[in-house]
Amino acid sequence: MLTAERQMIRLPDGRSIAHRPLSPAERRRRLLASIGTHAMLIATSVMFLLPMVFVIATSLMTDHQSLTRELWPRPFEWGNFAKVFARIDLLRFTWNTTQIAVLSTVGVVVSSIPVAYALSRMRWRGRQAAFLLVLATLMLPFQVTVVPLYVIFVRLHWIGSLKPLIVPSFFGDAFSIFLLRQFFLTIPDELSDAARVDGASEWQIMTRVIVPLAKPAIAAIALFNFLYNWNDFFGPLLYIGTNKHLYTLSLALSEFRTVHHVEWNLTMAASLLFMLPVIVIFFLAQRVFVEGVTLTGVKG
Amino acid sequence: MRFTVGAERRRRPRRNLKRRLTILAFMSPWIVGFLGFILYPMLATLYFSFTKYDLLSNPIPYGIQNYVYMFTKDPDFWIAVRNTVWIIVWGVPLQIGLSILTAWMLTKPKRGMKVYRTIFFMPSLAPPVAVALAFLFIFNPETGPINVLLSHLGWHDPPLWFYGRQWSKPAMLILGLWGIGSTMIIFLAGLLDVPRQLYEAADIEGASGWQKFRYVTWPSITPVVFFSLVTGVIYGFQFFTQAYVSSITVAGVTTTQAATSVGSPNRSLLFYSVYLWQQGWGNFRMGYASALAWMLFMVTMVCTILLVKTSKRWVHYAGGGFR
Incomplete structure (x- = not known):
C-alpha cells in the first residue's frame, strides 16, 4: 500500500501520524453506512421542509388557483405580498x-x-x-x-x-x-x-x-x-x-x-x-x- | 477578597451594611417582581377561587362551590381534562422519542451536520399563530396538500383533520411534532457529551447496537429526558395558542366571538388552558377561572413532584447529583 493512500490523523499540535490503511471491504462498508445516514437525514429533512414548501407555493398562487387542488403555483402571483399590505x-x-x-x-x-x-x-x-x-x-x-x-x-x-x-x-x-x-x-x-x-x-x-x-x-x-x-x-x-x-x-x-x-x-x-x-x-x-x-x- | 473571618467582619460594620444594601439593590428587581407579579397574584387567585367574581362588581364569597361545580356538575371541565391528558400522554413521549431519534441521526454524518441541524431546528422558532395557520391549510380537507396526496394514494375518504372531531387532536399532535427542534438540540448536546471511550469499550465487548444504546447512551441522556418530561408536562397543561387559532379559523369567527367557539370542532380541541380562558375572559367567570387555575397549579405540582420522586430510580447524573 502506498503512503499516499494511507489515512492521516492530525494531532492537536500539528504533527501527523500514519493510520492503518483501510481494507477495501471496510472502505465499502463505510461508504454504504455514509450513504444510508444521509438518505435517512435527507428523508427527515424533506418532512421538516415540506410544510414550508407548501406554504410558500400557496402564497404565490392566484385567488382562483388557491381554490383548486393544485399544489404548484401557475402563474406565480408575486403581488400577493403587496395585497397583504393593502388588506391590513x-x-x-x-x-x-x-x-x-x-x-x-x-x-x-x-x-x-x-x-x-x-x-x-x-x-x-x-x-x-x-x-x-x-x-x-x-x-x-x-x-x-x-x-x-x-x-x-x-x-x-x-x-x-x-x-x-x-x-x-x-x-x-x-x-x-x-x-x-x-x-x-x-x-x-x-x-x-x-x-x-x-x-x-x-x-x-x-x-x-x-x-x-x-x-x-x-x-x-x-x-x-x-x-x-x-x-x-x-x-x-x-x-x-x-x-x-x-x-x-x-x-x-x-x-x-x-x-x-x-x-x-x-x-x-x-x-x-x-x-x-x-x-x-x-x-x-x-x-x-x-x-x-x-x-x-x-x-x- | 472575601472577609469571612468573624473578627474581620466585626471591625467593618459599615462595610458590611453597605454590602448587604448592595445585594438588596441587585436583587430588588426580582424581589419586587416576585412579590408583585407572582406571590400576590397567586394568593389573590386562591382568594378569588372561593368567590363569584365578574370583574364589574366586587367578588362575592362563594365557599367551595366553584370546586364542587368543577368536579360534580361541569361536563366541559372533564372534556378539557380528557383532551389535555390525551395530548400530554401522546405528545410528550412522541416528542422525546423523535427528538432522540433525530438527534441521534445528526451525530452520524461526518459532513453536513450543520445543514441538517438548521433544517430540523428552525421550525421550532416559528410563531405559533403562523404555524397553526400553515397546518390548517396543509391539512384542510378540501384543497390541502395532505388530502390531495392521500386521495392520489387511493384514500378516497380522507380525514377532516382540524375540521372534524375525530382527527383534530392527531392533527394537532403532528403540528406540535414539527416544532421538536429545540428539544432535539438539547438531546444533540447530550449525545455529543457521551464519552467516546465508552462506545469503544462497548465495541470491544462486542455489544450490539441496541445494547450500546441501552447501557451507554441512555444512562448518559437520562437527565435530558427528565428535563424534557417535566417541561413537556408543564407545557402540555398550558397548551393554548395553536388550539385557539385552529378553533376560531374552523368555526370562522373573530376574536370578539371566540368565546363561543373555542374548542371547535365539537369541543375536541377544548384544552384546559383554552377552557380557563373561555370561562374567565369569555364568560367573565373570574372566580371559576381562578379555581381552574389553582387546580391546574396543584396538578402541575403533583406531576412535577412525582416525576422528581421517580427520577431517583432512573436518572443518572454524571457529577453525582444536582450541581
Missing part, C-alpha cells in the same frame, strides 16, 4: 410588535443581570433559598397569576395599551436569571477578586468584568426574549383585547382569514411575512440560539 395595516402591527419585543427584551436584560450576579458572584445567607425560589417560579403555570394581574391592569386602565406586555419585563425573568446565573458561575472567581483588590465596587465588577465576559449568554437571553414576545399570542389577546390600533402581528394574523374573507394564498403570504424576521434573525444568530438552548437543558 401590516406596518402598524409590525411596529406594535417590535415595540413590545424590543422594550421587553431591554427590560429583561437590564433587570436580570444584577439578580443573576447577586445569585452567583456574591456570597450571602439565603442565596441558595432565593435561587431555589427562582427555579420554582420557572415551573409555575402562568394561569395561576393571570386573573389578579388582569384585575390590576384593569384598575390601572392599562388594558388596551401595550404597558401590561412591557412593564413586567423590567422586574426580572426567572428563565433569564437562571440561564445567566449558570453562565456567570463558569467565570473564574480570580477575575472578580483581582478587580476587588484594585478597589472596584460590585457594580463596577459586574459591568466591567462579568458582563463583557458573559456576552454569549446575554445575547442568548436577549434573543429568546425577543422571539418569545414577537411570537406571543396569549398576552396580547388578554391585554390588548379589541383595540385594533394596538394589535400585534399574532393577533392580526389569528383572525386574518375570518375577518378579511381571504383565500389561503393571502393567509399563507401573511404568515410568511410574519415568519420572515424570525428566519432572518435565526440565520444571523444561529450559533447563539444553539448554544443558548444547550445551556438551558444540560447544565440544569
